[in-house]
Amino acid sequence: MHGRKKQTQPPSAEAVAALAKKAANYRKLSAIALAAKAAKKHDDATFAVVEKLLTVNPDVHTLWNFRKEMLLARAGDGGAVAVGPELALTAACLKKQPKSYGSWYHRLWAVRREPARAPAELELCAEFLKLDERNFHCWNYRRDVSRLAGESPADVLAYARGRLDANFSNYSAFHELAAHLPRTLDRETARRELDVARQALFCEPDDQSAWWYHADVLRRCEAEADLVDAEIATLRELRDLEPGSKWPALALLRLLLRTPRAATHVEVARLHADLRRIDPAHAHMYGADVPVI
Amino acid sequence: MAALSESASPEAAASPEAVFHDEKHASYLVAVSKNTEAIEFVLTEYMRMSGVYWGLTAMALLGRDVHKEMDGDAVVAWVLRCQHPCGGFGGGEGHDPHLLYTLSALQILALLGALDKCDGAKAAAYVAALQQGDGSFHGDEWGEVDTRFSYCALSSLAILGELWNRSPPLIDVAKAVDFVDRCRNFDGGYGAVPGAESHAGQIFCCVGALAIAKRLDLVDGTLLGWWLAERQCDSGGLNGRPEKQADVCYSWWILSSLTILGRSHWIDEAKLAAFILECQEGDGGGVADRPGNMADVFHTFFGIGGLSLLSWFDGTAYAGRPAIDPVFALPAPLVAELGLEASVCPRATASLLETWARARDEAKATPPPSP
Numbered sequence A: 001m002h003g004r005k006k007q008t009q010p011p012s013a014e015a016v017a018a019l020a021k022k023a024a025n026y027r028k029l030s031a032i033a034l035a036a037k038a039a040k041k042h043d044d045a046t047f048a049v050v051e052k053l054l055t056v057n058p059d060v061h062t063l064w065n066f067r068k069e070m071l072l073a074r075a076g077d078g079g080a081v082a083v084g085p086e087l088a089l090t091a092a093c094l095k096k097q098p099k100s101y102g103s104w105y106h107r108l109w110a111v112r113r114e115p116a117r118a119p120a121e122l123e124l125c126a127e128f129l130k131l132d133e134r135n136f137h138c139w140n141y142r143r144d145v146s147r148l149a150g151e152s153p154a155d156v157l158a159y160a161r162g163r164l165d166a167n168f169s170n171y172s173a174f175h176e177l178a179a180h181l182p183r184t185l186d187r188e189t190a191r192r193e194l195d196v197a198r199q200a201l202f203c204e205p206d207d208q209s210a211w212w213y214h215a216d217v218l219r220r221c222e223a224e225a226d227l228v229d230a231e232i233a234t235l236r237e238l239r240d241l242e243p244g245s246k247w248p249a250l251a252l253l254r255l256l257l258r259t260p261r262a263a264t265h266v267e268v269a270r271l272h273a274d275l276r277r278i279d280p281a282h283a284h285m286y287g288a289d290v291p292v293i
Numbered sequence B: 001m002a003a004l005s006e007s008a009s010p011e012a013a014a015s016p017e018a019v020f021h022d023e024k025h026a027s028y029l030v031a032v033s034k035n036t037e038a039i040e041f042v043l044t045e046y047m048r049m050s051g052v053y054w055g056l057t058a059m060a061l062l063g064r065d066v067h068k069e070m071d072g073d074a075v076v077a078w079v080l081r082c083q084h085p086c087g088g089f090g091g092g093e094g095h096d097p098h099l100l101y102t103l104s105a106l107q108i109l110a111l112l113g114a115l116d117k118c119d120g121a122k123a124a125a126y127v128a129a130l131q132q133g134d135g136s137f138h139g140d141e142w143g144e145v146d147t148r149f150s151y152c153a154l155s156s157l158a159i160l161g162e163l164w165n166r167s168p169p170l171i172d173v174a175k176a177v178d179f180v181d182r183c184r185n186f187d188g189g190y191g192a193v194p195g196a197e198s199h200a201g202q203i204f205c206c207v208g209a210l211a212i213a214k215r216l217d218l219v220d221g222t223l224l225g226w227w228l229a230e231r232q233c234d235s236g237g238l239n240g241r242p243e244k245q246a247d248v249c250y251s252w253w254i255l256s257s258l259t260i261l262g263r264s265h266w267i268d269e270a271k272l273a274a275f276i277l278e279c280q281e282g283d284g285g286g287v288a289d290r291p292g293n294m295a296d297v298f299h300t301f302f303g304i305g306g307l308s309l310l311s312w313f314d315g316t317a318y319a320g321r322p323a324i325d326p327v328f329a330l331p332a333p334l335v336a337e338l339g340l341e342a343s344v345c346p347r348a349t350a351s352l353l354e355t356w357a358r359a360r361d362e363a364k365a366t367p368p369p370s371p
Ligand SMILES: [Zn+2]
Pocket: A002, B247, B248, B249, B250, B289, B299
């Protein structure tokens, strides 16, 4: 349903026929699988049909459920489900459809039955997040297997920082850092995290990713007056370098409004006017009146 | 009365992009529901219940007689066949019950005035039994947890009239609220589970759940309103997360959340309407995710729903159609008729900057709970 280009020309007769055949075949197999599910049939032939359907259409929760039912029934009382084939199947499904809820959940279900496999799962996550660094399904799965593998918060943070080293435009990784920040930051931590954000901000001031993290770090170290003053100076510098950029102006204005001792009406008024000019779409969010300091 | 032809609509004269393909969308929605041989139809059979809900609601927003034009009696009979003995509904015949499709089924029955035809007590019991000790909800018996399911549960019980005034209560609303609150992030948004990244679809579910529970006081409206408003891209469309492409479906997830928070005016509403109109398929009808892409029923519903939330139809030849309710995603008159209650914030009078200037005097906003 996403990203399918409109056809400029009607599909050829062959293409239409091929799709119709695919649809008819899928429909036939699906009817067999659902009938077998209703009849609680767990034989090899049924197992194979369900697996085939899942590789074609990994989003069908009923078929994943049926596969679990069959695995549990076939393992028998006290028997263990073989986890390896589940990992192989879900890996294939996820390569085809990396955002398939059903595939990720089935994989988690399987790994929970054999937690010793969790460390290897972290490597699979690393592979998937190289292909799509923002895949939130994979980030969510990673958090689950990270717990199973007994990763420490430091391990988790090291991974997220590694992703940012590869590409600072990664909001998912900034989210991970922010989720681990304490409520208030000591000076050393605040300074370090502001540095992390700053590296990204100076490279690409129009990329939002780091700005949200920057705002959050500042919110957690507002009591550190000299840090805040230094940040105001930095933002004024960045703004001079990038006068047409919205985010440096917005971040500076936010900080000034929360730090009235450092603000003048003239500067606030200019930032307010600049924001309304650079980013007219958000004029109502900024408001018509210059905020009072 | 026959619908006005598109070329005669007043907005068409103003700007060629502002044409709304009213008739074509209606024919598209009818055609899609009947084209059961198509590969797209076959592959999405497992979630047909949601597809039918999108199609019916879109038709209702177009001011159509849903019962007549979408074969209401047959739809009701089919929905009832999808209810399992446990009370939950499957996405299609022979498919397993799930909270996602239970909500869609109840929404369809509500649209068609047939809620009393299903076993409502059993449906409510099914939903309630999926609540966990931490307040979260499993999607089904297999145990997946997601804040989408929290919304489905609260909305389903509200539609069934089983959320309040039951003694003892069917679910622990306070605990359900607590779980959603634990999913709040540094950016004011919400993810699927505690610790998960904010995402527009997830935010709608969490804000919607809190609205139904009347606990919007837990939302940081300034921070989240700002984050949601920054989803608007240069194209006018909205994206679902920072640095992602705009997509029509976020017109719904973001705009409904902003509306519930009283801050829909923090984006350029006219520009968003123009983006949605640009995503229409001019030939066959329907709305696509982005300009130049193929239409589908999901984006057609969210596109029309977005225009409805924007009150875009007012002042056009299509004025007087039912508005959509931002919390329950059903036509507002139906929500009123069913007596569904939710809290919605009044339109924020203070701008973001004024709030920032004021906040320094007050207790600073609490950061989200640590993991
Ligand atoms: Zn979309």
